[in-house]
Each structure stands twice: as C-alpha cells, then as structure tokens.
Ligand SMILES: Nc1ncnc2c1ncn2[C@@H]1O[C@H](COP(=O)(O)OP(=O)(O)O)[C@@H](O)[C@H]1O
C-alpha cells in the first residue's frame with residue numbers, strides 16, 4: 001500500500017515538472033497557430049479556435065529560415081568538431097596523467113569558463129577584426145569553441161575517469177601505442193560519453209545569440225537562426241505568430257538529435273569490461 | 276619461451292619506497308607466485324615486468340633479452356588482469372585476436388589460433404558474444420584465452436581469480452595449473468592468498484613492504500620459514516608464536532614452554548649471543564597431539580571450534596610465554612600476520628591454536644592434555660625476526 005502511495009506521489013511530481021518545463025513550448029505552439037489578432041484576447045484561449053497549420057509553410061516562404069538553419073548547423077558542427085578534437089586529448093590527459101600542476105591547470109580551464117560571454121565579446125571582436133573574420137562563420141566557430149571546450153574537457157575527463165585503466169594497459173600489452181590504445185579501445189568504449197558531450201556542445205553553440213549578433217550582423221548570408229529570428233521583429237508591428245513558428249522550426253533539429261542519440265546517451269556500453 | 280631475470284629493481288613514488296632492491300631469477304617454464312599482504316608491491320613489480328610502469332632503477336630481462344626500456348607491446352608477454360579488462364566493444368573472438376591483429380598476423384592465422392585457444396578453454400560457443408553477456412567464470416576464461424593465443428614468452432597474472440566465488444576459484448586454480456602443464460610457458464602469478472600460492476607454485480616469492488622475505492618451493496616455505504613473517508603468513512592458520520625464556524644454552528638450548536623444560540632443535544651457542552634472555556618459538560597448529568607425547572602439558576581450552584572432522588582449540592598461554600607488550604620485538608610481525616586468522620591482536624598473545632583431527636568431545640574451558648614433538652619447533656631471534664637453525 002505504501003509502495004503504491006509512493007509511486008503515485010512520484011508520478012505527480014514528474015507530471016508537475018514536465019508541465020512546468022513543457023508549458024513554454026506548448027505556448028509557442030498556441031501562439032504560432034493563432035491568428036495574430038487572437039493573441040490580444042483576454043483571457044487567452046488554451047487552444048486556437050481555428051489553428052492555422054499553414055503558418056509554418058508561410059514563414060518558410062517569407063524568410064530564409066533554411067539558410068539560417070544551415071548556417072547554425074555549420075557553425076555548431078564546426079565548433080563541436082574543433083572542441084571535441086581538442087578536449088578528447090585534454091580530458092584524457094587530465095584523467096590519466098599526473099603532471100605537476102595538472103590539477104590547477106584543470107581548474108584554470110574552468111575559471112576561463114566562469115567569465116561571462118559578454119565580457120569576451122569585445123576582445124574577441126578586435127581579434128577577429130584583425131584576422132578579417134568578422135562576418136565570416138569561422139568567427140562563430142572559434143568563439144563558440146572557447147565556450148564549449150572548457151565544458152567538454154571536464155565532461156570527458158569525468159567520463160574517462162570511469163573507464164578502467166586496465167583497458168588501455170591491456171591494449172598496450174596487446175601491442176598498441178598509448179595513442180593507439182586511446183583510439184582503438186578507450187574512444188570506442190566511450191561512445192556514450194562522447195555523444196553526450198558533443199550534443200551538449202552542439203546545444204551551447206545552437207543557442208548562442210550574443211556572438212552571432214556581434215560578429216555577423218552585417219553579413220546577411222551568414223546569419224544564424226537565432227540572429228535571423230530577431231530580425232523578424234518589425235519596427236512597429238511584431239508578428240508573434242510568425243516568430244513563434246520560426247522558433248519552433250529552430251528547436252526541431254535539437255529535438256531530432258536527442259531522439260536519434262538517445263540510445264547512446266543512456267550509456268551502459270562499458271558493462272562487461274570488468275567482473 | 277624464456278626465463279625472466281629481475282636485477283636490483285627499485286621503485287619509489289616520491290618518498291614512498293614501494294620496491295626495495297628486488298632481484299629474482301625465474302627459469303624457463305617455471306610457475307612463480309608472488310604472494311604477500313595487499314600493498315606490499317606485488318602489482319607494482321608485475322607492472323614493471325609488463326612495461327606498464329617504469330622502475331626507478333634496475334634491469335629486467337625476458338627470454339634473455341633486456342626489455343627494461345621496451346614498450347609493453349614489444350616485450351613478448353601477455354597479462355591477465357584482476358578485473359579481466361576485456362574490451363567491451365569487441366566480441367570474444369576479437370578480444371582474443373586483438374593482440375595478434377595489432378602484430379599484423381594474417382587473418383586466417385588469427386582465426387585458427389583463436390579457435391585453438393577457445394577449444395582449450397571451452398569457450399567456442401561464446402566467440403560471437405560481447406563480454407557483458409558472459410558470466411564471471413566465462414570472462415575469466417576469455418581473459419586467459421586472450422593471453423594464450425599470443426603464445427608469448429611469459430604470462431603475467433595479477434590476482435586473476437580474486438573476483439570469482441570460492442567454488443569457481445578452486446576450479447579455475449586447477450585449470451590454470453593444467454594450462455601451465457600443457458603450454459609450459461613461464462608464468463608469474465600474483466596473489467594475496469597463501470593457499471593459491473601453496474597449491475599452484477613451483478616457487479613462491481613472499482613479499483612484505485616491497486622486500487622479498489623468502490624464495491622457496493611450497494614445501495620448503497612451509498617447513499623452513501626464513502623468518503617470523505613467513506612463518507605466520509604460510510599455513511592456515513599460521514604458525515603459533517610464543518615467547519620462551521631461555522633456561523640454558525650449554526650444549527643444546529633449553530627453554531621453558533607451558534611450564535615444561537624443552538630442548539630446542541638448535542645448538543645452545545647459537546642462542547648465547549642473543550641480546551635477550553628469551554627467544555620466540557613457533558609451533559604449527561597441526562603439530563599438537565591429544566594426550567601424552569615427547570613434551571606433555573596441560574592447559575585450558577578457551578574456545579573450541581569444530582569444523583566437522585577437525586577441531587581448533589584456542590589454548591590459554593601461561594603468563595611466562597605471552598607476548599604481552601605490543602612494542603616487544605617481533606610482536607608487530609605477529610600482529611601483521613595474525614589478521615589471517617580471526618583472532619584479535621590481544622588474543623594472539625594470550626591464546627594459541629591447536630588443530631586436532633577427530634579429537635572427540637572437548638569441553639570449552641576445561642583443561643586438556645596435549646603434547647608436541649620439540650623437533651617441530653621453530654626458533655626465531657626476537658631482534659632480527661630471523662629463524663635460528665641448526
Ligand atoms: N601510482 C601510485 N602512486 C603512489 N603510490 C602508489 C602508486 N601505485 C601503487 N602505489 C603504492 O605502492 C604500494 C604497492 O602497491 P601495489 O603494488 O599495488 O601492492 P599489491 O599489489 O601488493 O597490493 C602501495 O602502498 C600503494 O599505495
């Protein structure tokens with residue numbers, strides 16, 4: 001009896017949390033599907049009387065959203081690729097090698113992350129200007145990497161800490177070099193950790209606005225999705241329906257990636273390495 | 276094929292000296308067991324042999340070839356780990372063939388050798404499975420298989436059985452023994468379990484705090500322990516140690532034990548130089564007999580444990596024979612080895628264990644009449660803890 005009561009309690013908690021987290025997305029839907037004038041009505045309707053399903057097609061026709069999405073994807077993929085190739089080695093080293101000052105180095109990386117992005121925007125801007133990267137997607141790739149690398153390095157260090165050292169020792173006895181052991185054994189075994197970390201970096205890059213706004217504003221062809229959407233705000237009228245529809249389209253890829261990677265994210269691939 | 280020479284290997288982590296001048300000559304095909312309490316440096320020595328850790332100084336030769344500075348993969352050794360360290364992302368067949376593949380062995384040859392090894396170990400039906408779909412015993416076999424397909428000059432095994440349950444452990448102990456008989460590959464086997472050491476080894480190396488205590492075959496190790504530590508470590512339960520006041524050193528040495536004058540099996544002049552007027556005397560639990568004999572005494576049995584066919588009697592030691600003060604020479608070692616038996620530190624001095632086969636009824640706290648043969652006594656110098664022999 002008590003067990004049932006506990007699980008009812010737990011379920012209620014889960015439902016409550018989900019409702020809280022999902023409400024903004026639900027409201028985005030309602031806003032997108034309602035005709036603009038219906039949004040001013042009080043009290044607000046929980047579901048529009050005549051949902052305008054065509055709004056997505058109209059928004060796609062009116063704005064270069066696909067181009068923006070493509071730019072966002074390019075920037076995120078580039079930043080994740082760069083960050084992962086740096087932090088795989090950094091995280092592995094922090095996890096395995098006891099170097100003098102290794103621990104403070106690790107902490108230093110984190111401190112770099114504690115600085116707010118807005119503080120870094122101006123120095124980065126002047127660096128990129130002298131490199132002639134302003135308006136170029138590469139500026140975003142590099143800027144996002146400075147955000148992502150501290151996170152991914154620490155996430156990967158934490159993951160590598162859980163991989164038994166005996167695995168690479170066995171690989172080395174079997175004839176691998178230390179790098180060979182990393183690539184042939186440790187990385188394949190760490191796929192769940194790598195996937196989760198990469199996804200995290202991807203989301204960080206995808207959700208950026210400040211950097212894109214600073215480095216790309218004058219280059220329309222390079223606008224990322226978040227930057228593009230803010231330009232849909234007119235000077236006198238704000239079409240909340242269109243903006244909501246576009247926002248949903250921008251959130252969709254992340255959702256799809258989560259669904260696709262789910263089986264890696266649950267982990268469990270290392271089971272069986274040990275007793 | 277080849278033996279292993281370890282020459283003056285030392286290893287320190289900072290100021291912590293983990294191995295102190297370790298030298299050993301292992302001949303071709305020998306099965307040598309490193310045994311000692313946990314933390315004594317067994318794994319460290321094995322890792323230095325494997326090339327996974329570098330010695331602070333000293334040399335290592337495998338198959339007559341100096342390998343001190345070679346990478347693990349170039350040493351022609353295979354290793355079995357305590358947690359097996361199977362590659363979780365590879366099938367059993369690929370786990371076993373991985374080392375050959377890394378050496379560029381042709382595919383057909385790999386398949387043949389993996390199949391051979393799988394047949395020897397009885398894991399043929401598991402070849403396409405992943406490690407996580409295997410039981411503990413099966414993983415253990417695959418780990419052994421991964422070592423034998425390589426046909427290396429030596430096997431290094433670090434507590435390979437300690438993750439198995441007791442029954443399977445005994446079984447695999449026999450299997451590893453048979454495998455060694457069949458393949459004849461030089462093997463160094465690390466364990467903290469003296470029973471494993473005694474049953475499997477051609478030669479045992481007993482270690483304590485990074486230093487070798489004695490190197491000998493199991494029989495010699497049991498009958499002629501070189502020092503107090505070895506005496507306490509080997510045997511189950513370990514040797515009883517009591518303090519014996521010297522009553523005479525003219526001619527043969529004489530001490531007082533359980534109120535009896537006992538002639539020790541060593542000449543008196545060996546004891547005349549000692550600083551103390553007493554020695555440490557060891558007697559194995561199985562060397563007591565019920566009833567009268569060469570030296571007969573009577574003492575209360577504080578506790579009687581019955582294991583069916585045999586009984587353990589915890590005999591009260593007279594005050595004169597107790598190791599009362601923990602700072603007394605030798606007491607530290609006795610305590611260090613006493614953790615094997617489940618007597619507490621204090622009990623160890625006040626009681627000793629007699630192991631009797633089919634003794635019949637013995638009531639607790641009653642005096643029992645026992646005897647022993649003084650030829651079975653071991654004598655130790657309390658200062659150096661070394662055995663004093665004739
Ligand atoms: N990487 C290391 N850094 C510092 N001390 C270590 C390291 N590895 C082992 N030790 C120490 O060396 C000693 C011997 O360890 P080990 O060889 O694993 O013992 P055993 O295998 O006999 O139980 C222990 O005291 C252990 O704490």
Ligand SMILES: [Mg+2]
Nearest residue numbers: 314317318319
């Ligand atoms: Mg060990």
